[in-house]
Amino acid sequence: xEEKRTDVNEFGEFGLIDHLTKSFTIQKESTVKSIGxxxxxxxxxxxxxxxxxxxxxxxxxxxxxxxxxxxxxxxAVSVNVSDIYAMNAIPxxxxxxxxxxxxxxxxxxxxxxxxxxAACDHYKIDLVGGDTTSSNKGLFINITAIGRAMPERVTYxxxxxxxxxxxxxxxLGAAYLGLQILEREKMLFLDNPNVKPELKEHQHLLGKQxxxxxxxxxxxxxxxxxxxxxxxxDVSDGLSSEIxxxxxxxxxxxxxxxxxxxxxxxxEKTAISFSMDPIxxxxxxxxxxxxxxxxxxxxxDKIRTMPDVYIIGDVTDPSYGAMLKTTGGxxxxxxxxxxxxxxxxxx
Amino acid sequence: xEEKRTDVNEFGEFGLIDHLTKSFTIQKESTVKSIGxxxxxxxxxxxxxxxxxxxxxxxxxxxxxxxxxxxxxxxAVSVNVSDIYAMNAIPxxxxxxxxxxxxxxxxxxxxxxxxxxAACDHYKIDLVGGDTTSSNKGLFINITAIGRAMPERVTYxxxxxxxxxxxxxxxLGAAYLGLQILEREKMLFLDNPNVKPELKEHQHLLGKQxxxxxxxxxxxxxxxxxxxxxxxxDVSDGLSSEIxxxxxxxxxxxxxxxxxxxxxxxxEKTAISFSMDPIxxxxxxxxxxxxxxxxxxxxxDKIRTMPDVYIIGDVTDPSYGAMLKTTGGxxxxxxxxxxxxxxxxxx
Numbered sequence: 001x002e003e004k005r006t007d008v009n010e011f012g013e014f015g016l017i018d019h020l021t022k023s024f025t026i027q028k029e030s031t032v033k034s035i036g037x038x039x040x041x042x043x044x045x046x047x048x049x050x051x052x053x054x055x056x057x058x059x060x061x062x063x064x065x066x067x068x069x070x071x072x073x074x075x076a077v078s079v080n081v082s083d084i085y086a087m088n089a090i091p092x093x094x095x096x097x098x099x100x101x102x103x104x105x106x107x108x109x110x111x112x113x114x115x116x117x118a119a120c121d122h123y124k125i126d127l128v129g130g131d132t133t134s135s136n137k138g139l140f141i142n143i144t145a146i147g148r149a150m151p152e153r154v155t156y157x158x159x160x161x162x163x164x165x166x167x168x169x170x171x172l173g174a175a176y177l178g179l180q181i182l183e184r185e186k187m188l189f190l191d192n193p194n195v196k197p198e199l200k201e202h203q204h205l206l207g208k209q210x211x212x213x214x215x216x217x218x219x220x221x222x223x224x225x226x227x228x229x230x231x232x233x234d235v236s237d238g239l240s241s242e243i244x245x246x247x248x249x250x251x252x253x254x255x256x257x258x259x260x261x262x263x264x265x266x267x268e269k270t271a272i273s274f275s276m277d278p279i280x281x282x283x284x285x286x287x288x289x290x291x292x293x294x295x296x297x298x299x300x301d302k303i304r305t306m307p308d309v310y311i312i313g314d315v316t317d318p319s320y321g322a323m324l325k326t327t328g329g330x331x332x333x334x335x336x337x338x339x340x341x342x343x344x345x346x347x
Numbered sequence: 348x349e350e351k352r353t354d355v356n357e358f359g360e361f362g363l364i365d366h367l368t369k370s371f372t373i374q375k376e377s378t379v380k381s382i383g384x385x386x387x388x389x390x391x392x393x394x395x396x397x398x399x400x401x402x403x404x405x406x407x408x409x410x411x412x413x414x415x416x417x418x419x420x421x422x423a424v425s426v427n428v429s430d431i432y433a434m435n436a437i438p439x440x441x442x443x444x445x446x447x448x449x450x451x452x453x454x455x456x457x458x459x460x461x462x463x464x465a466a467c468d469h470y471k472i473d474l475v476g477g478d479t480t481s482s483n484k485g486l487f488i489n490i491t492a493i494g495r496a497m498p499e500r501v502t503y504x505x506x507x508x509x510x511x512x513x514x515x516x517x518x519l520g521a522a523y524l525g526l527q528i529l530e531r532e533k534m535l536f537l538d539n540p541n542v543k544p545e546l547k548e549h550q551h552l553l554g555k556q557x558x559x560x561x562x563x564x565x566x567x568x569x570x571x572x573x574x575x576x577x578x579x580x581d582v583s584d585g586l587s588s589e590i591x592x593x594x595x596x597x598x599x600x601x602x603x604x605x606x607x608x609x610x611x612x613x614x615e616k617t618a619i620s621f622s623m624d625p626i627x628x629x630x631x632x633x634x635x636x637x638x639x640x641x642x643x644x645x646x647x648d649k650i651r652t653m654p655d656v657y658i659i660g661d662v663t664d665p666s667y668g669a670m671l672k673t674t675g676g677x678x679x680x681x682x683x684x685x686x687x688x689x690x691x692x693x694x
Binding site: 004005006007010019020021023024026027028030031033034035039040042044045046047049051052053054055057058059060061092093095097099102105106107109110113117120124125126127128129130131132133134135136137138140142144146148 | 351352353354357366367368370371373374375377378380381382386387389391392393394396398399400401402404405406407408439440442444446449452453454456457460464467471472473474475476477478479480481482483484485487489491493495
């Protein structure tokens, strides 16, 4: 009898971890929230501890050919800190684990850690642990971030209610197009190493791809102005995918208005130069690390005056589903494209 | 001018992380203990939170040819939980991150998670997070473990004082010889796939290598009998290496007596069959995951009656250094051999 072999792609990225962990039961009183949100939540009586972990893998999440190591260190921290902010918590500590091949010199690792340190300074967090081990091939980075929140402020993916307003910070699609530019310049360089890369006119896109900033300013502003988001998630896999997470966890629908999705002029221009639809980049491009959240409609005035935050739609009844209203007035069902993970193994 | 390139091996495993993180300063009041012990310590007012992270890399820490995935899941948890116990804390939660190639099927991952679940049940801990991403090649496992301790019970590497007694749990060198047996059987199999592996007579060694148990029983016994270790570390890289850590962090010397180092009869017999010195296996073989600790000499009677704990030496003045007294009455300076990490990258 042949052994059963189910390809991991059958489950998709999120289905897989659900499938693998569904039989685990909670044993500790202190475990408030386990798998299924941006971070786990642990009860420490006075406040809640929030913990999240994320891996970045060479050849999957970054290409050493165009990723400066210092930026990579900074980005690896930002990605994890973003998950802590997405719980409406304040990051406190991180642990950094690396698996490296001897292709990396001490100087290269110093560059990486210089980026980690710059991020620690920026987010005012402590590096408190980690390990460095070897790999036969490639660089693997894993970071665990620990945050803290008052119990009444922690925000889950599950708190959105019909009638709430859907908001997002910053602009979307830029990081994805930054990656397209870097990939194009890499191809041109491989074709002709004498060609000079044209990167100057794409500052915004490259900045969002190579050195994203987690939106602690949004969290601080909300605390200062008594804004309590009802649900929140960070945009790491594309707006559509994150909206579908909120809909599923909150058991609600969403009406997203295409005309209101914030897209930077540079994103718009570059998308067109690549013969791509800018809204598709915003909906399905990953790595924006902006915050997507919902607020009670009573908070509308507070949100209207909030810097760099955009109202992009409404939370609806779950039976309505997750819908996009296009600029032309048509309605489409939102689908998650996200990123293709689980590539073929190199032979 | 040529760019400077320092090989990572110049620093050794522990020197490297020290070197890379020495310029980081502590920013949070809640950070009690950062890098440099088995786990980081975070102040939560009522108790301390203890956090540790560890990676296991295919081809470096395990060989898929003779490592059952369920055992690997169990071991990955044990290795991390062991670090929490080594702080005299009780493990509470874990986060598991995997980077996998599509060589691994869902069924293979289910096997791995069955091992993680068995460990969660055994250690009474919750799996609260993690991510699963793809790798181009190989399996990378990172686990973060979170524990809790009353402030007065947390035990660092730095608390040993001259006059203390040096103790270790269990027996040493078995996991290393278990690995040698698995490597030998692999070679025999590659030579002739029809050969049947001879594993039955090595139950103890293979159990210690493939499915190590973190010594929560030792921590529970010490709590119950009011034994306060002055310093503690888990034996992951070999007894010598761990003793040198305690000496450095506590600024003390140690006199280790060869005749008192606990070695299982199976370890002794197998070492000799491999033409190895059993004491060398105990001193330099890794992955025992036993607890090495020091206690005040006033606790001598309590330790004498403690199950599966052995008194192996004394803590001395720092000027004495770390010395081994051999069975023959000679004295040798202890040196760390440990494991060779940072291998050549495969071409």
